[in-house]
Amino acid sequence: MNTGHPKTPTDKPAAGSNVAVCASNVTMDFSGFKAVNNASFELEAGKFLTILGPSGSGKTTLLQMIAGFLTPTSGEITINGKSVDAAPPHRRSIGMVFQKLALFPHMTAAQNVAFPLKMRRFNPKTIPNRVAQFLDLVKLGDYGARRVNELSGGQQQRVAIARALVFEPELLLLDEPLAALDVKLREEMQLEFRRIQHELGVTTINVTHDQREALVVSDDIIVMDSGKIQQQARPVEMYRAPDNPFVAGFLGMSSFLRGTACAGGLVVEGQRVAGTASAAIADGAPVCGAIRAEQIRIAASEAQLGDCDTRLSGVVRDAIFEGERQLYVVALNTAGEAEIRVYHHDPLTFGLFEIGAPVVLGWNTSDMKIFADGGAE
Numbered sequence: 001m002n003t004g005h006p007k008t009p010t011d012k013p014a015a016g017s018n019v020a021v022c023a024s025n026v027t028m029d030f031s032g033f034k035a036v037n038n039a040s041f042e043l044e045a046g047k048f049l050t051i052l053g054p055s056g057s058g059k060t061t062l063l064q065m066i067a068g069f070l071t072p073t074s075g076e077i078t079i080n081g082k083s084v085d086a087a088p089p090h091r092r093s094i095g096m097v098f099q100k101l102a103l104f105p106h107m108t109a110a111q112n113v114a115f116p117l118k119m120r121r122f123n124p125k126t127i128p129n130r131v132a133q134f135l136d137l138v139k140l141g142d143y144g145a146r147r148v149n150e151l152s153g154g155q156q157q158r159v160a161i162a163r164a165l166v167f168e169p170e171l172l173l174l175d176e177p178l179a180a181l182d183v184k185l186r187e188e189m190q191l192e193f194r195r196i197q198h199e200l201g202v203t204t205i206n207v208t209h210d211q212r213e214a215l216v217v218s219d220d221i222i223v224m225d226s227g228k229i230q231q232q233a234r235p236v237e238m239y240r241a242p243d244n245p246f247v248a249g250f251l252g253m254s255s256f257l258r259g260t261a262c263a264g265g266l267v268v269e270g271q272r273v274a275g276t277a278s279a280a281i282a283d284g285a286p287v288c289g290a291i292r293a294e295q296i297r298i299a300a301s302e303a304q305l306g307d308c309d310t311r312l313s314g315v316v317r318d319a320i321f322e323g324e325r326q327l328y329v330v331a332l333n334t335a336g337e338a339e340i341r342v343y344h345h346d347p348l349t350f351g352l353f354e355i356g357a358p359v360v361l362g363w364n365t366s367d368m369k370i371f372a373d374g375g376a377e
């Protein structure tokens with residue numbers, strides 16, 4: 001969309017650089033507690049990054065530092081080559097949408113969207129046109145005259161997005177803006193965020209603990225745990241090749257086996273299990289094997305299982321019907337009687353295995369990822 005708003009030369013990224021946001025060794029220490037611990041990442045201009053992690057992992061603290069609301073104890077954050085604290089918060093070219101939308105309830109949708117333009121002293125003659133363009137962008141073209149308290153939750157969300165984007169910020173920051181919405185609306189708005197972000201090409205950083213949202217909307221994902229960045233990668237890459245057991249467990253449904261490394265796999269309490277390590281690990285070293293629920297075959301007998309590098313017998317401990325799939329929790333008869341979670345996607349066999357049924361599980365060597373065991377997952 002070309003809204004004709006002239007950008008100043010300082011809005012542009014440094015020559016030859018496509019990095020819009022750069023964090024270098026950023027730490028936020030609250031009286032001895034490191035909420036963010038030595039975090040470094042880069043985000044390319046025009047990309048959508050999601051910071052994903054469990055509650056308390058430091059996501060919001062990192063976002064607040066990027067917004068310039070918190071100053072890092074050490075390290076530096078730059079936006080388009082300039083330090084974030086180079087300008088006071090109200091002068092920064094950053095649009096924000098948070099879980100609490102902070103719209104003005106008695107103003108109309110159009111008045112809310114016009115607000116940041118007035119604050120930034122845009123030419124008053126250009127404001128109505130620009131407001132209309134951005135209300136169209138969020139599919140609220142016919143709702144400009146409605147007061148915000150007369151709009152649905154999803155429509156209010158759209159007003160907040162239009163208001164965050166109307167002044168064409170260099171950066172859009174989203175802090176769990178969809179967390180309060182019901183599942184259907186949340187999924188609809190995830191696709192909307194993606195569409196709008198692609199249409200405008202605005203560099204965006206989103207914070208969530210919803211792994212599905214991260215996979216759906218992002219070009220890039222950062223997974224955080226205990227203040228540390230665990231991995232940064234594209235969604236498919238991260239899903240396929242997690243760097244450590246924590247990422248394997250947080251993104252998708254994984255089960256874990258702990259044992260010692262051996263050629264082509266690991267040994268768990270005397271049981272050899274096939275697997276693949278991405279880095280060399282000495283035989284006998286402690287390791288953790290992670291296997292995704294959808295990569296495991298389940299059958300009533302070895303004969304029905306087909307070709308698999310690893311075959312382990314067990315007993316169904318739980319069978320949970322999730323609509324498009326069935327989740328089985330199986331306790332192995334060997335390998336420390338570990339519990340393995342299995343997704344079964346074939347509707348013809350939903351409900352086939354009752355709780356207590358003996359089953360055989362199978363997977364191939366490349367499906368079980370083996371990591372040096374640091375203890376966390």
Ligand SMILES: Nc1ncnc2c1ncn2[C@@H]1O[C@H](COP(=O)(O)OP(=O)(O)OP(=O)(O)O)[C@@H](O)[C@H]1O
Pocket residue numbers: 030033035053054055056057058059060061062209
């Ligand atoms: N001002 C503060 N003073 C002291 N500790 C803080 C402060 N702000 C955050 N923390 C702590 O830092 C840690 C990270 O908090 P943060 O809000 O960044 O986590 P989060 O990953 O965004 O969590 P959530 O998903 O629950 O919002 C938490 O343990 C929190 O209690």
